[in-house]
Amino acid sequence: MGSLLMAVKSKMYIFTHRRARGMLDGEYASVFRGRSLDFDDLRNYVPGDEVRDIDWKATARTGTPLIKRYVATRRQQLLIVADTGRNLAATARGGELKKDIAVMAVGVLGSLTIRHGDSVALVHGAGESTVALPAKGTETHLESILRCLDAASLASGPSRLIDRLEYVAAHYRQRMLLVVIADELVADEPLAKVMRRLSAQHEILWVQIADAILAGPEAVAGNGLDVAGLEPLLLLLDSETELARGYAEAEADRARGVENLLKNCGIATTSIGATGEVMTQIFALLERHRRAH
Structure with missing residues (x-):
């Protein structure tokens, strides 16, 4: 079995040699206001x-x-918060599995964390089960974290990111940098409540893994299932124009709701649909966070 971390680091090497030396590290170092x-x-x-x-x-x-x-x-802690339920095994906007994008994003941020002498932890799980991996500053530990993300499958339990976030709010009191790896979700009151609580205590970056487009010329061929409920997708979206338009409008409203919620909490966000976008989007995310604070 190959190393997930080595695969991430090889892509980071290519990216960082296309930019001024140290820019990505500089953006990471600027994240902690309270350092x-x-x-x-x-x-x-x-x-x-x-x-x-x-x-x-x-x-x-x-x-x-x-x-x-x-x-x-003093050292700082990076806490990755991810739901490793079956949604992470779904197809992303670019046609890859969402878990592959999550592994790349967490690998990049985790590598920066360790390189700066800081430590990285993980809170993940599926359904009602939440698992916490303690903070450590080694590449072996980061590889274990990436393996947890990569293990998500259609056989995993249902995705409930809100449970992971509420676990963090209840168990982590020390100020740290939270990176939330999120599926596309609805900005309901439980989410708003826990995000207000977390943003008052921690630095937060929000990485959304973009859903596949289900209708129209940019539609991505997936596995034919709605992984949330393991039911067939609404294939009528391709043939029913009005249905497809209504679906697109509902998705746009949902996305605006999440965007407004996170903006009101002062949380920098990014949406990533392919592993090839990860380095550029993570760099831009860190830069937006620095400028906002």
């Missing part, structure tokens, strides 16, 4: 640095803009 830092030294200002980090006295003395550089005095 405990000690002053280290000064370096020359480069475009993109935070103006608030300029040492104005040193700049006046030298005539050259200088940035204060800090080092972390």
Whole structure:
């Protein structure tokens, strides 16, 4: 059995060599607003640095803009929250399985976490069963996390992300960075309640794995099942124009509801439909979070 983490790291290597060195790491390092830092030294200002980090006295003395550089005095924790129910075995927008995209996204973020000396944990499960893996800062542990995501199948229990989120709200009090790996879901009151509670206590990034398009020229051929209930899909969407239009409008309303809920909670989000989009979307997600805070 090949290493899932090695496959992720090989794709990261290609991406990072197409961009300025350190940009992705820099975006990760900027996520923690509450990071405990000690002053280290000064370096020359480069475009993109935070103006608030300029040492104005040193700049006046030298005539050259200088940035204060800090080092972390304590480790941070990244907590991945994912529902590994049967929805993760469904087909995503780009035609791949959703779990493959989840493995890539978590692998990228987990690799950045470990590279910065931080630790990563996982809360996952299906149906009413929630499993928590403790925070560790090793690649062996990250590989175990990726294996948990990759194990999702149509034989898994039903997906209930709300149960995973409520578990985190009840059991994790220390401030940390939460990355939620989400299927497309409805912004109902239970979700709004738990997200308001979590966003008041933690930094949160929301990674949505986009559903396959079921009708129209961009429709993706899937496994023929609605994995939520293991029932045949509504194949009439391809032949009934009005039905397809109503379905599209309902999906757009649902998506807007989730988007507005997360925006009101101050949570940066991204939607990913293929593994080839992961690196670009994760980079953009970290950048949006930094600019928002």
